[in-house]
Amino acid sequence: MRQPIKILTTLVFLVMLFAVIPSFALFFDFDENKKPQEWKEEGGKWKVENGVYVGEQLNAVEGVTLIGEANWTDLTLEATVQNAQGNWMALVVRWIDVNNHYGWWVNLGNSTAEWWVKTGAYAQQDSGAIRLNKKAYKLKIVVKGDTFKGYYNNQLIATMEHKNHKQGRAGLLVWEGSSSFDDIHIIGPGIPGLAVNPKRKLATTWASIKASY
Numbered sequence: 001m002r003q004p005i006k007i008l009t010t011l012v013f014l015v016m017l018f019a020v021i022p023s024f025a026l027f028f029d030f031d032e033n034k035k036p037q038e039w040k041e042e043g044g045k046w047k048v049e050n051g052v053y054v055g056e057q058l059n060a061v062e063g064v065t066l067i068g069e070a071n072w073t074d075l076t077l078e079a080t081v082q083n084a085q086g087n088w089m090a091l092v093v094r095w096i097d098v099n100n101h102y103g104w105w106v107n108l109g110n111s112t113a114e115w116w117v118k119t120g121a122y123a124q125q126d127s128g129a130i131r132l133n134k135k136a137y138k139l140k141i142v143v144k145g146d147t148f149k150g151y152y153n154n155q156l157i158a159t160m161e162h163k164n165h166k167q168g169r170a171g172l173l174v175w176e177g178s179s180s181f182d183d184i185h186i187i188g189p190g191i192p193g194l195a196v197n198p199k200r201k202l203a204t205t206w207a208s209i210k211a212s213y
Contacts, residue, residue: 041064117165
């Protein structure tokens with residue numbers, strides 16, 4: 001009888017342990033209308049106004065702003081997009097450089113969401129139709145290993161399997177247009193961020209996190 005009790009006790013302990021183990025998260029809402037020092041703008045024009053982070057790139061090149069470290073791997077990146085104009089915008093992950101990264105793109109002209117891989121040149125992967133509302137929508141990427149899931153308004157639209165890029169920074173991108181971003185969440189076990197209690201859902205900025213290390 002002792003062995004089953006011991007096993008049960010161990011299981012209860014593990015359940016309690018995983019219930020209190022924190023995840024790691026970053027959150028940005030730009031309500032103070034201050035330009036975020038944590039983001040590195042590497043193309044296009046970026047500004048904060050009226051509580052949102054606005055990116056514009058009118059040419060057919062990447063207007064991108066990036067956050068994080070070169071060794072980021074698995075994560076969830078989510079943002080609210082507002083006033084999307086022009087041809088394209090995207091969330092990007094595993095950004096090594098401008099010629100090597102993954103992007104979950106919204107084709108603003110065709111109302112589709114599309115996975116694109118750039119390894120020197122762009123190559124389209126999986127895609128799906130969306131009910132596009134350019135005034136406001138939520139976009140999300142979930143990355144685990146070689147699996148990339150793309151969401152639009154919390155609905156899974158397309159899943160991509162790809163092995164080229166194993167790690168890199170995350171970011172926001174505009175191309176031949178402009179978009180405003182708000183309520184950006186970045187969550188992942190490999191992100192050295194603030195430990196977030198699942199019950200309290202607290203988060204902080206990248207600057208204050210790095211200052212504590």
